[in-house]
Amino acid sequence: MSRWGMAIDLAKCVGCQACSVACSMENTRVPGENWHKVIFMNEGETGTKKFTWYPRPCQHCTEAPCTKVCPVRATWKRKEDGVVLINWYKCLGCRYCVMACPYGVRCYPEVKPLLEPDIKEVYHGRRAKLWDPPYQLSREEQDGKRGTGIPPKGVVTKCTFCAHRTDRKEMTPDRDPVKDRDFTPACVIACPASARYFGDIDNPESEVSKRVERKGAYRLREELGTKPQVFYVK
């Protein structure tokens, strides 16, 4: 088996959100449609609050609840590389997957805008294209079957591990953000602190596997048994 996975080094992450912005620009997301988010936390009792953050892409769970609940298999886990994708030509827009995702990573962009004026109105789209800004992926990279590019109205969208980029090249153990730039997810390229590692987590030789092997690696909400392919390491 080969599965794309990501390791995020929280000791190096500085919370700059370059990943989030690069993702939004690469994938043409509307404000509030956060395929990638840096989650800032402010936890604990008053007086001793702890301030922390962690970046959160789609976790691409091995046992993905979203794929199990979709009534029409519009979202599925790709066997070849373990990436959870969504087919915008099949999606009903019922949002059951949004309900099912324990990490809150799925988006339904056709909602009231986070910011007025609505950018979807400023760059007005059609039913087949939610909005139509001058900056978007090239036609070849936009593929509704994998959910890359700009979605039609009324469908759910999600992080694809930049499938339009990773799919350009066959599976390799590692994707170096500089050398393999055109084949690596935008968030990994963007990270100025180089806190993100992307590669084949089933290949023990890959950098990401080695990072995951280190002490203290963990996954989000492990108790749910979803077995994310995104790991947090120190």
Next chain:
Amino acid sequence: MKKGSSDNNNKRKKSFSVSRRRFLQVSGGVAAAGVLGVVSKKGIASTPPASEKKLPPVNLPIPETAIKKSVCHQCPGRCGIDVYVTDGKVHRIFGNPEHPISNGKLCPKGYFGTQILYDPDRFKSPMKRTNPKKGRNEDPKFVPITWDEALDTIAKRLKTLRDKGEAHRFALMFGRGWGASDVGTIETFGKLYGSPNVPIGHASMCSEGSKRAKKATEGNDSYSAYDYDNANYILSFGAGLLEAFRPLNYVIQKWGKLRDKSPRARITQVDVRKSTTAIAADRSLIIKPGTDGALALAIAHVILTEGLWNRKFVGDFKDKTNKFKTGETLDAKQFDEKWVAGLIEWWNAELKDKTAKWASEICRVSADDITVVAREFATGGPSIALMERGATTYPNGVYNGMAIHSLNALVGNMFAKGGIMYQMKPPYGALPANADDYIDGQVKSQAGKPRVDMAGTSEWPLAGTMLQEVAKNHLAGKPYKLDTAMFYLTNPIFSAPDCKKWEEALKDIFVIDTSPYPGETAMYDDIVVPDHTYLERYQDTPIYPTYGYPTTNLRTPAIQPLYDTKYIGDTIIEIGKRLGGKTGEYFNAIKDSVNVLKHLAKGFESAPGDNGVKDFKGWEEKGFWAKKPYHWKQVDGEFYEWDGKDYNKKMTPAEVKEKLLKTPSGKFEVKSNLLIQHAEYISKKHGIAADRVGFPQWVAPKYTGAGDLHLIVPKYAFHAEGRGANLPLSIEQFQPYVGGRKGTYLEMHPKTAIARKINEEDRVKITTPLGSIEAKVRYYEGCQEDVVVLPFEFGHWAMGRWAKGRGSANSNEIIENVSDPISGLASYNASLCKVEKI
């Protein structure tokens, strides 16, 4: 070996996935069709096992996609960028992997570029005002005009002005200057036109305090370059290393490296609140605003009394025993100075009583923490102490800065490995004409007028520029009233302290703005001559102090300009041509800005860059010229110069004075001759004895305003040179720590808020003697109880559809225009205010 084995692994996996695919095909499930419909493109199964480098035949990088080299514009950092253009549209920006600052990375702001280019609110052509009334609520009623009309109007006006002998009444004010093709041209224009006010830079609203502190001590009137790679300890005094320091991208890259190396480099952040940097640092010292200097002096005191200073750089007592004892004065003769001048005098005059305990009361941190930090800093090196605005935007800024910078001297990191340098300049070629040959008699006859901002006069003798004074002085007619003002990359109506003054001042000035965006200043325009955005223009950008060795980048247009706009350099050149006379001759010889750049690039012929760039064409293709190494190095108190192969050439004290420590003494001065030259002025302004002015010392900050809370106005990571306010993606994630997703909040400690019966999300009034502004509150325990934080970004009344009316109001409306008398830096963070619930 390793690579081969992983290839084999891959092969095995691939054959496995082939059989899996067959299985799916045989089973013929709908899922198989669905999955394979997509994955056949991926080529995992359909191509035979191949080496990693061989690409499948589909979905390659699309050939029509051109990658244009350019330079980011969202901060002064000057990161090289790769701009992806397909079908004439920019759709992606990444860092240029070869560029020594960006290294293929960008900070979050870099990616905004596309939205900045396609901003729907841009000015689309030159325009003139048809509504003579000016004001916040006045629609300028701009109508489009031709470039000829615009330029002729301006040239005619300037010519008339000069003919009247009033050239000085034209001012050109600029914010971010990039290089020879914009500010260089402007400066020449000023010289030829004959106005002392062309240009007036914005440094006094930026970070002039740090430059002046460095000029006073090490002699370089410049920000510093840092050797982060080799540093083991960073002591940051209020520098937003992870938010606003430049180049942010580079600093974060280095931060990642410092965290990865073993043992991990340690970072201590001194701040007035829990900033992102303070949270991510190993230790943070949260101090009372404006007291950084006291902390630095106490650290120096600990370093000296515990004998931890670098003797090879600083010098030592003649008998090699440490005689620094708290409270005891010393005889300067006992000490052999090496590269630090005036240490014993400094000790006697200032340091001897500045104990950790003393500072702990002023700064409100524990004396133990100060002592520990001092020891770590002095022994865990190479160490760097750094600061910019955070410690210097107070009336005592330069003294704070000098105290901090002196720590670098005490540990001897000046020009050392893992230490501090200044930035080398690129070897530009000469322009086709020498401006000095074109100065006409009219200019000479009008020389000698003071600048309208009074910088460099007896009013502000040490300040290089005082942009924030222009409106005030114009209104008072002192020294005179301006007639015409032109703006380039600055928006003082919004960004200057006491900015409402500017709204009055610009009413009777003929205003020309070059901004492509409808900013507040542009709303007062009489003529708009919109610039290209950065992705549409050629421009040279030699780097800011970063890593020492010289680098200069070239912006090249990624696409043809979207609208009828013109590069500022060309606008100035065209105005110059239209002025006629000798000025016209000069600018005719210069021709246009690209011609300027081509001449600059001729300087590379004799010094080809490390990336092979030796002419304009190469510069354009690669996007930058850089040449390693940095030429100087200090090792154990000896200075060496690069001889072409290594740092072999030992430097004499005279050479050090000429090239490195450019102070009168040729040493790092902890008794500053520069300040002593202005002793009378400083002593009057700061109320300190004239014989003490030269020493880095504790001067209690005179806070402005009135009230019980300190108003801190930091810049955040998404502050894209003022343009972030109209970028939906920037607004969306602007103030992450308190969840400012739609605007800005006033960050307030819950105790402070509850004492005033303020709930989260409540609207409050922030009041200083200048007036009140409104803001929304979020609780943040990272604030000190007497500190409230309102990020500088929002509160625009123009600037575009997303910016207008968004967020909390603009803090500059209530920040008093008070400046550090030495540097002239506006004291943005020195305000006291009152906050009450509305």
Next chain:
Amino acid sequence: MSNLFKVWIGLLALGVLLGLYTTFQIFTIGHGELANTTQLLPWGLQVSTYIYLALTSTGCSFVYCLATLGGVDKLKPIVPRAVLLALLTIIAGFTSLSLEIGRLERLAIEFIVNPNLTSPMWWMGVFYTMYIVVLMIELAAMIFHIEWLMKVGSVAVLITAIAGHSTLGSVFGVLEGRGYGFGALTPIYFLMMAFLGGASLILLVSCLISIFKGSNKEFDEAVTTLRKVFLASVAIAFLATVWRYVVGVWVSDPYYDLFDLGFNKFLKFSLLLGMIVPVLIVVFQKKAGIGLALAPIIVLVVQFIDRNTLIVGIQKIALLQGVWEPRILPYTPAPVEISVVIFVMSIIGIIYSIAEQRGFLEKIKH
């Protein structure tokens, strides 16, 4: 036709017209742009209305099966009414749901072409489709007096109702990440609550018939029995609700916090007003009339609000969103959502009222 009835039908017709206009808007502008559902809180009032109506429909079927299969002969007069109400409510429910789906046009084809057997929603669709078909057959059998089909139909209705409704419960029961609805209890809870909804609606309708058509002996007996059925259904619902809450308050998972936060409302609104007060009314009001009708009205209103509280509550705790979102997400229905609810309720009302007024339901043999 009385004037009062004309006004009533006129109001309902207005509701339908409003609904048609809203539907037009939803298809031209887009539901998401109009509704107050968000990225993080995707299911709002329309889904909870659907669940409420599905629950009521199931309950109607239960009551009706009590008569046909349970041998409670005294309930016979309400049998055709129960079947019609079951059918109308479930169809109205689906209308409410459909108008919230982003890509309605794909629904039918994708459900057939791309079934996902692990999806409770898919099974829910299957069972409810069967349920609707069976209800229609049952109604037809009644109209055409086909005895054997009525018998078989009743059994089929019971089975599909239980299957459909508990599957609907499982739609939420499987959401492991969302504690407020997660668990094996949820499908059972749905079933137990269903009885209450059905019994209330039928009791209400019976009371209204008594009031407007004048009492007759047969009906009065049915109402007497219905009162007992109602009390039993409240008892069942009480148990289900209380235990769900007790478990919820007990568990210390942060996602169960909503149980704590809503405790006051639960106690005063759901239990005291929504169950105990109606029980008291029913115990003391023995005759069909406005007094008695008050009990089911209270229950129906409280249940409607409680369904919304439940469905929205499941989503209300922001999942791993940090300081960017309030810990408890806000939600108030938008006008468009409310008008869809008015729309579907009006459909039920208008069809049922006309059927009743024309005496259609009395002609059906039972």
